Amino acid sequence: MRSLFVRLLTSSAVVAVCSITATAWLAASSTSGAIQREQGQTLASDARINNSLLGYASRHSDWSGVAPTLRDLAAQTSRRIALATENGTLIADSATAGTPLPAKVSAVVDALAVDVTLVPGAARDRIDPRAVGPFLLSARDRARLRKAADTYAACMGRTGQAVQVTVSNTGRPLVTTLSQEGGREPSPVPSPVPSAAPTVVSVCDTTAFSTPTRTEKAALKQLNLLVSRCLKGKGAERGSVGLDLTWVAKEKQPMTPAAEPDQTISSCVLTARKEQLDPYVAPAAYLYIDSPAEATGQSIPLPSIAGAALLVLVLTVGVSVMAARRLVRPVNALTHAAQRMRDGDSSARVTVRTTGEISELATAFNEMSEHLQRMEEQRKAMVSDVSHELRTPLSNLRGWLEAVQDGVAELDPALIASLVEEILLLQHIVDDLQELALADAGKLRLHLEPVHLGDLLDQVATAHRGRAEAAGLTLTTMVTDDPPLTADPVRLRQAIGNLVTNSLRYTPRGGHITLGARQDGDQVVVEVTDTGIGIRAEYLPHVFDRFWRAEKSRNRQTGGSGLGLAIVRNLAEAHGGTATVASVPGVRTTFTLRLPS
Numbered sequence: 001m002r003s004l005f006v007r008l009l010t011s012s013a014v015v016a017v018c019s020i021t022a023t024a025w026l027a028a029s030s031t032s033g034a035i036q037r038e039q040g041q042t043l044a045s046d047a048r049i050n051n052s053l054l055g056y057a058s059r060h061s062d063w064s065g066v067a068p069t070l071r072d073l074a075a076q077t078s079r080r081i082a083l084a085t086e087n088g089t090l091i092a093d094s095a096t097a098g099t100p101l102p103a104k105v106s107a108v109v110d111a112l113a114v115d116v117t118l119v120p121g122a123a124r125d126r127i128d129p130r131a132v133g134p135f136l137l138s139a140r141d142r143a144r145l146r147k148a149a150d151t152y153a154a155c156m157g158r159t160g161q162a163v164q165v166t167v168s169n170t171g172r173p174l175v176t177t178l179s180q181e182g183g184r185e186p187s188p189v190p191s192p193v194p195s196a197a198p199t200v201v202s203v204c205d206t207t208a209f210s211t212p213t214r215t216e217k218a219a220l221k222q223l224n225l226l227v228s229r230c231l232k233g234k235g236a237e238r239g240s241v242g243l244d245l246t247w248v249a250k251e252k253q254p255m256t257p258a259a260e261p262d263q264t265i266s267s268c269v270l271t272a273r274k275e276q277l278d279p280y281v282a283p284a285a286y287l288y289i290d291s292p293a294e295a296t297g298q299s300i301p302l303p304s305i306a307g308a309a310l311l312v313l314v315l316t317v318g319v320s321v322m323a324a325r326r327l328v329r330p331v332n333a334l335t336h337a338a339q340r341m342r343d344g345d346s347s348a349r350v351t352v353r354t355t356g357e358i359s360e361l362a363t364a365f366n367e368m369s370e371h372l373q374r375m376e377e378q379r380k381a382m383v384s385d386v387s388h389e390l391r392t393p394l395s396n397l398r399g400w401l402e403a404v405q406d407g408v409a410e411l412d413p414a415l416i417a418s419l420v421e422e423i424l425l426l427q428h429i430v431d432d433l434q435e436l437a438l439a440d441a442g443k444l445r446l447h448l449e450p451v452h453l454g455d456l457l458d459q460v461a462t463a464h465r466g467r468a469e470a471a472g473l474t475l476t477t478m479v480t481d482d483p484p485l486t487a488d489p490v491r492l493r494q495a496i497g498n499l500v501t502n503s504l505r506y507t508p509r510g511g512h513i514t515l516g517a518r519q520d521g522d523q524v525v526v527e528v529t530d531t532g533i534g535i536r537a538e539y540l541p542h543v544f545d546r547f548w549r550a551e552k553s554r555n556r557q558t559g560g561s562g563l564g565l566a567i568v569r570n571l572a573e574a575h576g577g578t579a580t581v582a583s584v585p586g587v588r589t590t591f592t593l594r595l596p597s
Helices: 004-059 067-077 139-158 214-231 261-280 302-342 357-406 413-441 453-470 489-506 537-542 564-574
Strands: 079-084 090-093 107-109 163-167 173-177 238-241 247-251 285-292 449-452 474-479 484-487 512-520 523-530 578-584 588-596
Touching: 004 067, 004 079, 004 107, 004 285, 004 302, 067 079, 067 090, 139 163, 139 173, 214 238, 214 261, 238 261, 247 261, 302 357, 357 413, 449 453, 449 489, 453 474, 453 489, 453 512, 453 523, 484 489, 489 512, 489 523, 489 564, 489 588, 537 578, 564 578, 564 588
Parallel strands: 474 512
Antiparallel strands: 079 090, 079 285, 107 285, 163 173, 238 247, 449 484, 512 523, 523 588, 578 588
């Protein structure tokens, strides 16, 4: 329970429980009656909205102009209505832009696959009867046929037969014969394209309005072509689709026992109709219908709302104050320590008597403070070391030049050679410092290429063999299988050369120095081993530090500038490798470079 996360979670849970309890009580008292009253209205308005949008989809090839219709439906039903494509793209929405869609789809608006749950009286083929496509008659044809149907109805009236003229979805007039009791005679299930008037033996002529128009003939021709294409090779009986969209057989054909001509033909007729109507109807879309804009539940008394809100407020403030007091104390301690560090006190520490995230933060702060203190001490030590290294050659140069100026000494070749040696020493120190500065800044450039370690070690040995022989030392190379390596040959020679120079300085006469290379897994190992005086165990962690020497007097006879091994480590790390050392005092010292092959 001491964790900051647990404390915050507990506080939030207490507040949430109280809030949920109060909200649940208010919601239960206000919505229980409203839900029951609104369920029936919601189902009715859902069916109405779906039917209106199906009508739009049946007469339009896309949804580009549905927005006004959708807004009118939303205003009439007080519902939020939205349409979206099957891939989630919004088509139209009665809500303001940016309002997220409801989580659940209410229905799929598809004029060629009507949802029977919202349209219980839908046709068996589930095609909306308002989707007539190419069968839709022009205004001129509708006027002509209606006039002919009215003439036929008047003629039938004169013969004592009552008929009624209605208009189908295609615009074709439909003549219905009325029974003697004044009602309509039974008729088959209506289809999207009604049949012509029934045959009546009379002097009244039905030809004028029952003959298919040019538009209907073209649509029937296209439909029969699609049906024929579907039935090809299926062994179905020959026939065609009539104006009433029923199959009319022409002649019987031999059928195989496994064939089911009725189902096959019905399936092909339905498929052909959907294919023919598809360009004329809007594509399927998801319909989202949200809850009514305003609930009709009973109103909540104002004192109840105020009392519940006051209770939640008091509890929230109380829990927050208790948690804040526990959290502020360690945070203040960290703030004061950070301010002390800002003012230059690198020894600033903070003590937190707690556990969890605050304690971890305090520990990390103390570690950072210790690290900064060590870095500051190293910086001061480095400035002192650099000053000491540069002071000696500069003092020598100044002393001799002043002596020559005062006439105490003569500028002979020996003195000039001595001065040049001091200048070269200065240049060597400055060059080493520049190498380290480039490595620290990440600007040390490497020119990588395949390297043959055998040849490279021979070059290093040849360059130092004269000095080794003068010191009475044996310098040899030993390469196992010449392992492949990609590296900067110049920088690698520099690093190995620094190691050889170090070994030459600390190996007594008669000693042996070996340069070796071998493959070790996915790494190449380069080793420089000498039989010198060795390095004590307590000094090994500091060997690669800058300006570090075991001999603190900094005598030039016992050591160089103290930067050579630091450069070796930086060059190895620049190649993605490491530099290590192992030593047995008085026996052997081995410097190892491990580089990725």
